[in-house]
Amino acid sequence: MFQTFQKRFHEYLAARRIQRTRLVGKDGRCNIEFGNVRHRNHFAFLMDFWTTFVEIRWRFILLLFVAAFAGSWFLFGLLWYWIAKSNGDLRWQEPLENHTHCVDNVNGLTTAFLYSLETQTTIGYGGRALTEHCGGAVALLIIQSILGTVINCFMCGIILAKISLPKKRAKTITFSDMAVICPKRDGLCLRIRVANLRKTLLIGSQIYGKLLRTTVTPDGETIIMDQVNIDFVVDAGKDNLFFVCPLLLTHVIDKASPFFEMAVDTLHKQEFELVVFLEGTTESTSYTCQVRTSFIPQEIQWGYNFLPIISRTKEGKYRVDFSNFSKTVPVATAHCAYCFHNEKGHHHHLNQNTGVENQGFEVIDIHEQSDGTKM
Template sequence: MAHSLRQRFKDYRLERRIRKNRLVTKDGRCNIELGNVMRKNGFTYVLDFWTTLVETRWRFIILYFVASYTLSWFIFGLLWYWLAKSNGDLLWQNPSEDHTPCVHNVNGMTYAYLYSLETQTTIGCGNIYITDQCPAGVALIIIQVVIGVLIGIFWCGIVMTKLTLPKKRAKTITFSKSAVICPKKGTLCLQIRVANLRKTLMIGSQIYGKLLRTTVTEGETVILDQVNIDFMVDAGKDNLFFVSPLTLCHIIDKSSPFFDMAVDTLHQQDFELVVFLDGMAESTSSSCQVRTSYIPQEIMWGYDFLPIISRSKEGRYRVEFSNFAKVVPVPTAHCSHCYHNEPGNHLHLKGTDNKGFEMFDMESSNSTKT
């Protein structure tokens, strides 16, 4: 049991290290840190406050929502208190019996705050009300009502924008957890499966990839060097008919960065394959991008995906998502050089003939039968 716990802990640390070293996580988030941005360009976030609020987490949106209303009620409460004090309406000012107050029953800061709240939320409980003998009060109540309406409109826009963000639609696009390399239609291919979990289509879908790796060229180290990776399906690579799960295929030829890799060297490589799907949601007409990434340990050489689409007796097409990520082993060459029968790989080394080697037949003996 101790050995099992150590192995689980080791696997957990390995998974955390792999997750930490990813640029793009499996769910599409970018693992990147921006250093010293707030120190130099922090004011730009204030100028673009709309985008800043839209990208803020919900817990902070709720906090800012409550704070904005509470603060506006308090500020206007101070103004109503100042107006009542200027008019001599407060009890401690001992107004005369024939005194005409600006706002009835505003006798302190608490009453002023309650009147501000009732005015801005249009509650109007009735005990506290303004008189027609106070022009400044009429102007102040108009200003507060207008500002209260603007605050409500602003927060309605923020909430609706956050609810309709394209990344919510992207949650219903899923990629297979692993990629596979196997022969397909006369060539060696790297395949990835992607599915749309909704019946509504993604219009104008385009799929492409980037291979990220660290390269050293003439003594210069380039971190996150990007190489284009082209993916396609049977119908092409642009304007895909994304009504059912698709199997994306990258042909491993001489122009592919995977051409010099082999089954025994693939997991020793240091790269990250990032796959992008761009499209427009049919129901909202909003553009969105779905991302995922694959590291060498998530690419399986010599495997193929199980079939996922079948046809029922009623003539309807059925997608079996239980087979979405399942793979089966298939006969596959150990490397691209082997598949294309080209020299340059470790399996094409020149050997030395052994002249003393003899081949003979060994007949099975019948005396061993039981």
């Protein structure tokens, strides 16, 4: 039992170590921090206060919500208390029986706070009411009513904006845990599976990738986080994808690809990070969202392909079996892209048995079904 716990603990530490070394996490968050930023640049966040409030965490939004309302009630409560004190309305000032109050039944700080709350929230229990004898009280009532409306609109706008953020829609787009390299289209291809968990589509979807690595130029200059474009396509094309079912993103490993010089025994010794982006416009809100994830060499399987997950039920409906979404199966694959094109037969010889037992599905001819949008 202790050995099992120790093994899981080491696996957890290894996963944490990998997470810290990533630039982009599996959930799309960027692992980067800014240091030695000039203090005057922090004022830019205050100038763009709306974006700042929308992007801060929910705990701070709730704190701001409570502080804005409670603070305004207390501040105006002090002002109402000051008006009552200036007019001699307080109980400890012992006003005369025929004394004219600015606000009826405001006799102390507590009642002044309650009147402020009732005024700003338009409750109006009827016990405390403004009279027409004090012009300053009338002006304060107008100011508090306007400011209270502004606070209500601002806080409701922030909460609505945070709820409808496009990145929340991105949570329903998922990528496979692993990427695979296998033969396809008369060449070796790197493939990644992506799925839209909602039935509403992403309009005008586009996919692309960036390979991040540290390179040294012929002049001896070290470029940290050098970015190389990685083109992905599916059978339906590169742009304006019909993203109604899971797709397989394919990058052809040709001579222009940075993966061309890699091989099965050198892939996991490389140091790079493959960041994949998917952009599109949500059909229901017309917001543009971007989904991103990353893969490191240890998350790329050479000589594997994804299991098919789309089939048709006996009722004639198409069904996606997400239990096999990230599952892979070994396939005969060349040791490197150069071997594939120049040394035929230089493969991993494996028994390609890619059948999937999907009980309840009608047996249909899938063939290239798992590639792109073919069904």
